[in-house]
Amino acid sequence: MKKLFFLFIVLFSLSGFSQTIQNSSYGTVGYIKEDGTVQNQSYSTLGYIKKDGTVQNQSYSTIGYIKEDGTIQNQSYSTIGYIKKDGTIQNQSYSTIGYIKSDGTMQNQSYSTIGYAKNVNKTWAAAAVFFFFYRLN
Secondary structure, X not given: OHHHHHHOOOEEEEEOOEEEEEOOOOOEEEEEEOOOEXXXXXXXXXXXXXXXXXXXXXXXXXXXXXXXXXXXXXXXXXXXXXXXXXXXEEEOOOOEEEEEOOOOEEEEOOOOEEEEXXXXXXXXXXXXXXXXXXXXX
16 A cells, blocks of 8 residues: 555646656656657656546556546556545545545645645546556556
């Protein structure tokens, strides 16, 4: 669980044609391009988040799904987490593991600020954590 909180330190902000992923110290961790390509800080592709909710790895193999209701599923359609409309992020057991506030502030379950996600789709931010930065799938 501690690793998950560390990974929630990422913050997303718009930067040209991609969203820069930064930690709480503003160090770049990676990027999410407008087409859903997820890259690390060296611009190597980690995977893809498709407009239909399909999440793929760098080889285009499906590794999960983002449902319209905020349910995050792995490639076998097993639920691994949830992102609620209010920004609450839960694991598969409905335990709250963090929050993304409307102003972009990211908090852990104790409401400590651990980063920011300004101008970012909350569901994509959660999916990036679940699939690329913590690999819960």
